[in-house]
Amino acid sequence: MVIEELLEHQQTLQKVIDTLQNDINAACETVLSVLKDGKKVILAGNGGSAGDAQHIAAELTGRYVKERISLPGIALTVDTSALTAIGNDYGYDRVFARQLEGLGQPGDIFIGISTSGNSESILQAFAIARQKGLRTLGLSGRDGGKMNGACDLNIIVPSEVTARIQEMHILIGHIICKAIDNAF
Template structure:
């Protein structure tokens, strides 16, 4: 079982290497341009994708590898009062879009993470971010889902297996953080 899991992981990462290098490079340019202009990065996802959003935000506001100044990375998944109030008053599908409306400014970057590419709360957040003039980056899997039409760049991990998609999302997140570190 262990060898099969490792080989499955290896097959997906090889597909990422073969087919997504250009998209990942474009995402690196997107996030570094936002940081260089003094804007912030907002991130959101559900479940494991929420954990990835929090992880990436922490790497920005804390540090990734290199000692540098703290950077504005905000996970929209961590404020339980906002999440529960918005879900109660507007519906769960609005928990991220309402926060984007409250926190985002033109030129900020919203990163939405969804293994299916169809999480309604993430889709609504992309719409809100676009209306506010934010840059938009998606991390998805399978066929990219509806996120393909709602973000400037949707990095679609070529797999239907949630675990493999999430493994690649955090790898891509770390590559983005490395690109940011390289600015300093």
């Protein structure tokens, strides 16, 4: 069992290396551009993807590896009062979109994370992000789902397995954080 998981991870990683380097580089350049312009990185996801959003936001405000200035990273998944009030009053599908309406500004970037690419709460947030003039980056898997048409760049991890997709999402997040460390 252990070797099967490791080999499946290795195979997925090799596919990412073979097919996604240009997209990951473009994502790094976009996030760096946003931060150099003094704008925010706003992230969201559901379940494990919420954890990834929080992890990446923490790397921005804290640090990834090296000492550098704190940078504006916000995970829309951490405010239980906002999540429960918005979910109750507007429906769960609006929990991130409603927050983006209040927090997002033109020039910020919204990073939506969904292993299927079809999470309605993420898709509605992308719609608001575009209306407000935010840049948009998706991290998805499988075939990219509806996120393919919802964001400026959708990095699609070539796997059908949720665990492998999530492992690659946090790796991609760390690569972006490394680029930020190098620039700041």
